[in-house]
Amino acid sequence: MRYGYKRPTVCDNDVTQQLVQVNLDDVHEEKHGLAKNREVFEELLMQLTTEDELYVQNIEVLADSTQQLIDVLQIAERDEFTIIFLDECMCSTELFKKSLLDGLRYFSKLQSIFKRHASTFALQEAKKRGTVIGRPKKSDVQMQRAIEMYYSKQYTLHQIKEETGISKSTLYRQLDQ
Numbered sequence: 001m002r003y004g005y006k007r008p009t010v011c012d013n014d015v016t017q018q019l020v021q022v023n024l025d026d027v028h029e030e031k032h033g034l035a036k037n038r039e040v041f042e043e044l045l046m047q048l049t050t051e052d053e054l055y056v057q058n059i060e061v062l063a064d065s066t067q068q069l070i071d072v073l074q075i076a077e078r079d080e081f082t083i084i085f086l087d088e089c090m091c092s093t094e095l096f097k098k099s100l101l102d103g104l105r106y107f108s109k110l111q112s113i114f115k116r117h118a119s120t121f122a123l124q125e126a127k128k129r130g131t132v133i134g135r136p137k138k139s140d141v142q143m144q145r146a147i148e149m150y151y152s153k154q155y156t157l158h159q160i161k162e163e164t165g166i167s168k169s170t171l172y173r174q175l176d177q
Contacts, residue, residue: 001025004055005044005062008033010120018057022086033121035064045072050080058087065114066107138166146171 006018007030015029030040048054054076056062062083063069076083076092083092098106123133146166149155157168166174 002053007061009060010117022055048081052081054083059085060113060117064118
């Protein structure tokens with residue numbers, strides 16, 4: 001049987017661009033792109049049997065880390081089903097035949113893809129919870145005071161930092177704007 005698996009990715013958050021070019025018997029879709037609680041995927045793995053084919057748009061859809069990819073590939077090898085990666089134009093059986101050097105190059109490239117995927121979805125979740133992302137803003141009052149002290153030429157940068165809490169680099173960054 002030909003199965004498909006889709007889940008949100010950095011490049012396709014609403015899952016509309018995945019598996020559109022293949023005709024499948026059954027498509028399973030995860031509702032989130034996070035690494036944990038991938039219940040739909042776990043159920044699908046339990047369903048797959050010998051000679052089944054699992055189609056995914058790319059490796060990023062299937063795994064969030066190199067170790068997770070290795071685990072899934074081992075399950076595919078043990079249960080004798082094939083995973084087809086459409087964007088990479090390869091299948092799991094080809095991956096088993098790659099040389100060590102080719103494999104290392106490929107997995108090195110995958111590491112950056114996995115990190116980007118994980119950090120993007122983690123940031124989205126943090127924003128949903130109301131977490132402020134990025135460097136905290138310095139007080140406008142203190143910044144204005146530091147600028148005035150700087151232009152008065154009566155204070156050293158060390159004195160400005162001690163009185164306002166604005167560092168030299170922050171002050172210069174603000175002056176450059």
